[in-house]
Amino acid sequence: DQQVKQNSPSLSVQEGRISILNCDYTNSMFDYFLWYKKYPAEGPTFLISISSIKDKNEDGRFTVFLNKSAKHLSLHIVPSQPGDSAVYFCAASATQGGSEKLVFGKGTKLTVNP
Amino acid sequence: DAGITQSPRYKITETGRQVTLMCHQTWSHSYMFWYRQDLGHGLRLIYYSAAADITDKGEVPDGYVVSRSKTENFPLTLESATRSQTSVYFCASSRTSGSFGYNEQFFGPGTRLTVL
Numbered sequence: 001d002q003q004v005k006q007n008s009p010s011l012s013v014q015e016g017r018i019s020i021l022n023c024d025y026t027n028s029m030f031d032y033f034l035w036y037k038k039y040p041a042e043g044p045t046f047l048i049s050i051s052s053i054k055d056k057n058e059d060g061r062f063t064v065f066l067n068k069s070a071k072h073l074s075l076h077i078v079p080s081q082p083g084d085s086a087v088y089f090c091a092a093s094a095t096q097g098g099s100e101k102l103v104f105g106k107g108t109k110l111t112v113n114p
Numbered sequence: 115d116a117g118i119t120q121s122p123r124y125k126i127t128e129t130g131r132q133v134t135l136m137c138h139q140t141w142s143h144s145y146m147f148w149y150r151q152d153l154g155h156g157l158r159l160i161y162y163s164a165a166a167d168i169t170d171k172g173e174v175p176d177g178y179v180v181s182r183s184k185t186e187n188f189p190l191t192l193e194s195a196t197r198s199q200t201s202v203y204f205c206a207s208s209r210t211s212g213s214f215g216y217n218e219q220f221f222g223p224g225t226r227l228t229v230l
Contacts (some may be wrong), residue, residue, distance in 0.1 A: 006156075011193040023154065034216070041223075042223055042224070043118075043204050043221030043222050043223050043224050044204070046156070046218040046219070046220070051214065051216075066203070089156060089157060091157075093216055095211060095216050100145045100162070100208060100211060100216075101147075101159060101162060101172070101207075102159075102219060103148075103159075104149075104156045104158070105156055106154065106155060106156035
């Protein structure tokens with residue numbers, strides 16, 4: 001049973017346009033969400049996070065939106081750049097349970113075309 | 115500032131052999147994790163450790179053994195490697211989050227393991 005779902009395996013956008021990556025979760029105990037970016041042959045790197053007490057968090061070109069009622073979050077990248085081409089993983093944690101574990105989605109491969 | 119390192123970066127072994135993947139972090143983070151990444155599965159947690167001498171199973175622990183005698187090291191051993199354990203393995207570490215928020219995990223560069 002997949003608790004964190006990224007239903008789009010891939011996404012292709014033009015440079016300068018907006019990239020929207022989506023993530024759904026099923027476990028209502030999740031209260032902290034993170035996005036990681038991964039380049040080939042490298043480890044994932046933390047990109048941005050959001051607590052369940054917020055519905056938006058912004059960091060430069062990256063914004064994460066959280067819709068708790070829909071159990072849905074999205075990552076917006078504006079404007080998209082070729083260097084953003086990578087696999088993006090959504091991850092969730094149930095921090096109130098004292099867990100430091102993350103549950104990851106399967107990832108979405110973003111390609112930004114020049 | 116070495117951060118978190120993994121060795122070897124690439125390993126080819128044969129079915130039935132024992133293999134140990136090493137992970138070392140220089141931040142004195144309490145938590146350490148082992149994941150495997152497979153096509154179609156994303157990142158799956160194998161084992162994790164909250165502190166030295168404290169380890170616990172993750173989602174896919176079968177066929178793996180871990181130990182943590184020192185805070186900075188968290189080796190992962192495949193006692194008798196199988197072809198299904200061919201994968202890319204990532205080690206990660208994090209500080210304890212405390213009462214609020216969450217401290218993100220920092221990942222190593224990965225070890226690509228092939229079991230023939």
